[in-house]
Amino acid sequence: MEYLGPEDVEGTLAHKLKVVRKNGDISYVYLDPDYFLEIRIVTQRLEQGAQVEVETDLGDYEKIDGVFFPFSIEAGPKGAQDKQKIIIEKAEANTSVDDGVFKFPTAPSK
Template sequence: MKVLVAAIAFMSMSVMSFAQEMTADQVIDAYLEVSGGKEAWRELKGQRAVGEFTIQETSFPFEMWEMADGRSATVAEVMGMQFYQGCFDGENLWNTNQMTMKAELADSEETENKKRESQDFPNAYLDYNDKGHTIELIGKETVDGVECYKIMITKGTELVDGEEKPKVQYDYFDAETFAHLRSEMTMSSGPAAGTVITTTLSDYQEVDGLYFPFSIETSYGEMGSQTIELEEIELNPEVEDEIFAFPG
């Protein structure tokens, strides 16, 4: 009996030691595995999402495309009018001006930052070393009652008023399931510079073997929050080039 008790105690200590000694890479490997697997994510060439976003109790339908070659676009319908936001054709970043309803190019700094960001499709953690990113396990924290691993990812640098600044984000992964539950980053420019943006991810659903959050709530501190509820995600969609191209 004493031998059995000792063996059980040893096994328990080993499991606890393993859990405590997990590295950042082990956490991320587990997260990528439970969300579909690295190979499946690498094979993804693009995605299209349809849903509704709500801000200040007003909801609008939208459609969004993200492609592996860096192109992206979001089209929202507001009061019967279509607004194009964050549209990027690989070279030009543009949006619909809400006052004139005309397409306008973003400035050179925003465009350069978008180019850098686009390399992260479909996930900043996938092959992060090849992208020049670094990760660090900060420790464990509780998020909405769930014990999580807190990972800091530094995604190279971004331009802020002409200067290169580290682009840092904190992500929280369920310590038991390894699901990605929350992200935090600090706004680096504009009138709200210094504001912490908190994004909460939930309602994970499987789409062709990959798992995506269908509910995304983003808080901007005192500036309020917005919620995205997805209705559909289509993988590797056929898409017209005109969706991304600057019309001017």
């Protein structure tokens, strides 16, 4: 990880980090200057021999049980007008979950 200094992200002077992953993908992570929450991630990766850049914007953070969660996530090719947008309506932290949810289903009989 490398700190690259401040950079403007739609009017916010964000902290820019460069993250190089083991598989060679490079992500540029932009952090809000006040809370150090991710507000944008630009990832460069090789897909089917072509260099692809995906931009993800995170926002509308809400604090739930002491942890900030983004309630708005918008992602797509960098510079594209049409991006996929996810709006979270409700989030819960530290809820109990039945262990059975994580069990593999039984194989069908032959």
